[in-house]
Amino acid sequence: GHSCERRRLRHIMHKVKPTIVRNERNDSEAFNESWRWLDSDQLVAAGASVRVASAMKGSAAGSDFKTTGALRQYAAACSASLMVMTTGAWLGWPSPAIKKLLANQTEMVVNHEQISWVVSLMDAGSAVSPIPAGFLMDVIGRKAILLLTGLLFAVTWLMPLVLQTPLVLYIARFLAGMGKGVAFTVAPMYIGEIASTRIRGALSTMFAGLLWSGTMFEFGFGPFISYNALLILSLVMPVAFLATFIFMPESPYYLVMKRRNEDARKALKWLRNCPSVQPGDDIDANPVEQELKEMKKNVSEEMQNKGSFKDLVTSRSNRKAIVIVLLISMFQRTCGISPMLAYSSVTLPETGTFIGPNQIIVVFGFILTISNFLATPLIDRLGRKPLLIFSGAGCGLVTCISAIFYYVHHQTDIDTSSFLWIPYVGICCFGLTHSIGIGGIPHTLLSELFPQNVKCYAASLASITFALSSFAINKVYITVSTSVGVWAMFTFFAFNGLMCALFSAFVVFETKGKSFAEIQRILHKA
Template sequence: MAMNRFGRRGALLFLAIPCIVAWLLIALGTNVNVLYTGRFLVGFCVGCYTIIVNVYIAEIAEDKIRGMLGFMFPILISSGVLYTYVVGAFLPWQYFTLANIIFPVALFVGMYFVPESPIYLLGKGKKKIAGKALQWFRGAVTFDNIENELQQMQHFVEDTAGKKVSFKDLLAPAVVKPTLISFGLLFFQQLSGVNVILFYTVDIFRSTGSDIDPSIATIIVGVVVVVSCLISTPFIDRMGRRILLVFSAIGMCISLAAMGIFFYLKERNNDVIPENLGWLPLASLMGYILSLNWGYGPIPWLMLGELIPTHVKGSASALVTTLNWFMCFLMIKTFEHLAMQLGMYGVYWFFSSFCFVGIFFAYFIVPETRGKTLEEIQAIFK
């Protein structure tokens, strides 16, 4: 993989180029095949980013703030969703697409001035450069300030380096367990309906028949997404991953069940909004978003970088992320069909039931990683 061959930083720099080209193809394309090509490239780049960014953050962060830094990724994703809702409501799609080019350009410029992951550099035998990179990340005045941490990283890399990854390595219990847990977290994230709700927010509000303008309601949801991420960030390294996942699943379960109740009562009332319940769809969605961003939204991506062993991180992370985006595609593609078969209320109760199961998965299966080094985390599975 590019991440293992060119480094985490190098891969991010490289991916910015096809991402810029992709947005240009979408904005300036003159036929549907060009649009398909551009859209495929954007999706490809985003899928790669989700792997590389979380691995990079996990490797450069201090153990005590790794969770907080890991939340930066979903915060920026949430900001991008809000940006889409706001700008997309006022600009034609061609101009909106051109405006998106600023983001891969900013990524390229920003990453150009940031060092490579010290763990990756140590794995390539570049201890001196790794020391300088770690010193930069920690803001250390002298090498002595980071010498002990660099030595710990060196031991960690020596334990996992030099192993040529084979299919048999991916089946080792110390790899299978964290990989399955990582996939399980993303599985319950997708089956909570997150991407369906974000993609179809305008249509969802339109279908409620509420007096609230769908575009305004969508922007309100986008604001709640960003604010909830910001509010929850300090708690990830105080309360721990597992307890936040449990409370997150409980909140999503209740919110989606309430949304299902609204659509059920609306259908039983001859498709007329039940009296005094016009507020319920927006309140339920805000409750869902708040709950999501306290746990099952950002934490699966954070733990993907924490749980999977370094020597198989590229291959295993790619496998998990590919399965995740495949599930995302299936959920979005089948949403309208599910709504016709189950009714809108049935779809939300379907999502709610998976959130309920996600409570027990988080409590009984997911290990707590708060405050642990990557070496200590991987020792859990040995």
């Protein structure tokens, strides 16, 4: 067996290069270090089989190419996430823009009711596009639909710059919402399908990191430059996406689905930075060929019966997966992130110090971004489930404390001037706890839990859930805050944070380090 070959190779290496092999330990690291300098021809000449020599050579090459392959996957994921960065910019744009619009610093005049529609119409648009996007990404490909959406985003930044009327702003926000729906549907799918198992979680977390980078961009520049200048600067993001993503490979999973096996092989070779199979090499030992073979097998099994929306509820495993993804997606928004992004500049109390709402939203955006990148290595070390529990409980605690403050501040005669720092610290802590778990993990789970034949439908439903949750929260926030009080909305956010923690603890299962096949087996047993 293989162990016999290993013992035989030890003997061979002593014959070929006795100065190299000094350590007779049995650990594989020392063994690999000793043989990796040997040429496969030397091993064969010394008596090793071609199969083992080729496999050993391939394994050594794999370690040499591992770092560069990971960098290429990060580059592709980062480029795709520039689309999401544009979405984040549109999410953060209302906070600095609302003050300029209400202060008549633009050519148009708007009221509070129109502002509520400007904020919420983006979410209405993002509820429309996920289902068509789910179909189109299986027809024209992940890469093509993302590039088309990049063009759409560029148009949305140009429209309110050229024609400054409330109607044009409504249309631009609605179209940006459609782009958001596509980005939230297709980008996580693309990232999950190009990533190797070892770094899949980290790459998926980049989705949320770049999302909040776009938001921080608006928070950082918006309060300090003109309305038109902000629109022009924001246009840079979709342009950067188009300029870089056009050079990235298509998803190898999509290419296998379309029976474009040679294109899939080329895409995998680039993404894994793996050399081509040379004459005399064992094809089965090549990591790209192994992965492509497994990919073909998985896609073939999953595509035997063409998927549909009905399969999300008729299959027991899909039912559990869709419940997990949809509820976690809903909790991501009902914890309060959407109103905090849009309305913080008009919700936070003025402190009378150098730190006011305009300054703290910059800090908020910075925390959202940095904490997401900090979560990138944690998600594959600590796992998805512990981070979800921590994040839900943390968001619930922070918003509960903020709810108490806003109740005392607005509903009683108690002097709160010494405690105005509470909502400021609260929004910073919320940014940290939200981003480290619930902010990014729903997108990771979406790319992991569903078989290929229904993944596009699940992605569509998840995007619709994001959109409808945000639309409802953003539309009622001003009404409830005015008629009942800000404390009522923050109490609602706290309740949802607690529900998220409990749901994650008792229903969500860990997917860290598991292949797609292993995850499907767990769901089938559930």
